[in-house]
Amino acid sequence: MNAKPSNTGRSSAGASQPVSPGLPPTVSFDALGLPSELVAAMTALGVTEPFPIQAATLPGALAGRDVLGRARTGSGKTLAFGLALLVRTAGLRADAKRPLALVLVPTRELAQQVSDALTPYAQTLKVRLATVVGGLSINRQQAALRAGVDVLIATPGRLADLVERRDCHLDQVRITVLDEADQMCDLGFLPQVTQTLDQVRPDGQRLLFSATLDKDVEQLVRGYLHDPVLASVDPAAGSVTTMEHHVLNIHAADKYATATEIAARDGRVLMFLETKAGVDQFTRHLRASGIRAGALHSGKSQPQRTHTLGQFKDGEITVLVATNVAARGIHIDTLDLVVNVDPPADAKDYVHRGGRTARAGESGTVVTLVTPNQRRDVNRMMSEAGIRPTVTQVRSGEAQLTAITGARRPPAGTKTSGGNAPFRGLGSRTGRPAKESRKTAEARKIAEARAAARVRKGR
Incomplete structure (x- = not known):
C-alpha cells in the first residue's frame, strides 16, 4: 500500500487537512521550524496545515526537549513526533545493528501505519527507515539492521528478540518515541518497554504520545522523561x-x-x-x-x-x-x-x-x-x-x-x-452439529453403556 499520507499520519488521503474543530488556527509548518525541502514534500502530498498536537509539540521536539503528548487517536500524533524525529536524525549515519532513533509501538498494524506515514519524508531527508515486527521474516529484519538503519520502528516483542540475538544494539539510540504508550501497558509490554528505555542512551530525547495517561503511563513519565513539554489539546473520543x-x-x-x-x-x-x-x-x-x-x-x-x-x-x-x-x-x-x-x-x-x-x-x-x-x-x-x-x-x-x-x-x-x-458458542457452524467435547463424549458413552446394561438386565 503506497498511498499518500495525510496530516493524520495514518491516512491514505492526499487532501489538505484542517485543524480540529473548535480550536484556533495554527501556524504554518514552515513557521514551526521544519526545513524547506521537507515542507515542500509535505505540500506536494497535500499536508499544508498542522493539527493542534503538531503545533504544540513540534517546536520543543525539534529543540531536543522531551515531550509528553496526550491527544485522541486520529489527531495527528504520528507526524507530531515523526517529523521532529526525522529532522533531528537527518545528516547522521547509523552503524550496523545500531539505530540512532527508535519508535516503539504496540501492534504490527500501527507499526505499518507509522512506516507508511513517515517513508516519503524519510526519503526526502535521506534517512534510512526500517520496521521490525512479529509475524514477518526475522532474517530480513536482521539483514536490514546489519546494513544500517537510522530510524527503527518496532513492536516490543520482536525488538526484544533481536536484542537478545545481538542483532540489534540500542546504546546509540539518541531519540526514543513511545507511541500509544497506554496500549503497550494494557497489553502487558510495560516490562519490555522499561528494559528498552534502560538500554538507550541515558542522555537521549524521549517523546511519549498516548490517548490516555493512566497509572502505568505515569510510571513511565516519572521514570524516563525529563522536564517534558506537555500537550493535551484534543477532547477524549x-x-x-x-x-x-x-x-x-x-x-x-x-x-x-x-x-x-x-x-x-x-x-x-x-x-x-x-x-x-x-x-x-x-x-x-x-x-x-x-x-x-x-x-x-x-x-x-x-x-x-x-x-x-x-x-x-x-x-x-x-x-x-x-x-x-x-x-x-x-x-x-x-x-x-x-x-x-x-x-x-x-x-x-x-x-x-x-x-x-x-x-x-x-x-x-x-x-x-x-x-x-x-x-x-x-x-x-x-x-x-x-x-x-x-x-x-x-x-x-x-x-x-x-x-x-x-x-x-x-x-x-x-x-x-x-x-x-x-x-451459540465455539465450534458451531451453520448446517453442522457442534463438535462434541471429550468430557461430553465420555459422559455420553457412560450413559449409553448404562442404558444398554439396563436393557440386558430387563431381558
Whole structure:
C-alpha cells in the first residue's frame, strides 16, 4: 500500500487537512521550524496545515526537549513526533545493528501505519527507515539492521528478540518515541518497554504520545522523561462533537440477523466481536449471505492481516470483522460506522474502537448491540467513558434500524442462516452439529453403556 499520507499520519488521503474543530488556527509548518525541502514534500502530498498536537509539540521536539503528548487517536500524533524525529536524525549515519532513533509501538498494524506515514519524508531527508515486527521474516529484519538503519520502528516483542540475538544494539539510540504508550501497558509490554528505555542512551530525547495517561503511563513519565513539554489539546473520543453514539437494545435471538442487516448496508463498516472464533464464524456467514467481508485478528498471519486491511481500504471488501486488534493503529478514510456486535469489556476499549471513525474532523457513528443481560454492564461502561448514547429498542427489518445504521436485507438469492446460530458458542457452524467435547463424549458413552446394561438386565 503506497498511498499518500495525510496530516493524520495514518491516512491514505492526499487532501489538505484542517485543524480540529473548535480550536484556533495554527501556524504554518514552515513557521514551526521544519526545513524547506521537507515542507515542500509535505505540500506536494497535500499536508499544508498542522493539527493542534503538531503545533504544540513540534517546536520543543525539534529543540531536543522531551515531550509528553496526550491527544485522541486520529489527531495527528504520528507526524507530531515523526517529523521532529526525522529532522533531528537527518545528516547522521547509523552503524550496523545500531539505530540512532527508535519508535516503539504496540501492534504490527500501527507499526505499518507509522512506516507508511513517515517513508516519503524519510526519503526526502535521506534517512534510512526500517520496521521490525512479529509475524514477518526475522532474517530480513536482521539483514536490514546489519546494513544500517537510522530510524527503527518496532513492536516490543520482536525488538526484544533481536536484542537478545545481538542483532540489534540500542546504546546509540539518541531519540526514543513511545507511541500509544497506554496500549503497550494494557497489553502487558510495560516490562519490555522499561528494559528498552534502560538500554538507550541515558542522555537521549524521549517523546511519549498516548490517548490516555493512566497509572502505568505515569510510571513511565516519572521514570524516563525529563522536564517534558506537555500537550493535551484534543477532547477524549467520547466527547468528539462529530461522533454519534447509539445503543441498540435487541433480543438475544435477533442479534445475528440485526448484525447481518447492518453489514449489508451501502458503504463500509467496521464490526467488533470479542473472540477470534466469533470473528471467523460471522465472516463466513456474511460471505455466504453475499456480503463482501474479511476477518482480522491476532490468529491471522501478518501477510493475511495486511492483505485484508488493504482490501478494506481499497473497497474490495465492505465489512471488516475484527477483534480488538483493530481498535488502534488503523486509519480508514471516510469510515462512518463502527459497530460493537459484542460490547467491549471496558471504557478504554470502547473509546479506541470508536476512534476508528470521526477521525480528523470527519463525522461518524458508533453503534453497540446490547442484549438484556448486557445492559447493566454497558450502562456502567458508557458512564465510565463519559458518553450518553441514544438508546433505541430495535428488531431486525425495522425502519428504525435502517435509519440509524443504513441496514438492509442481504442480497437476494444468497444462502443465509436464520436465528442466532453462530452465537451459540465455539465450534458451531451453520448446517453442522457442534463438535462434541471429550468430557461430553465420555459422559455420553457412560450413559449409553448404562442404558444398554439396563436393557440386558430387563431381558
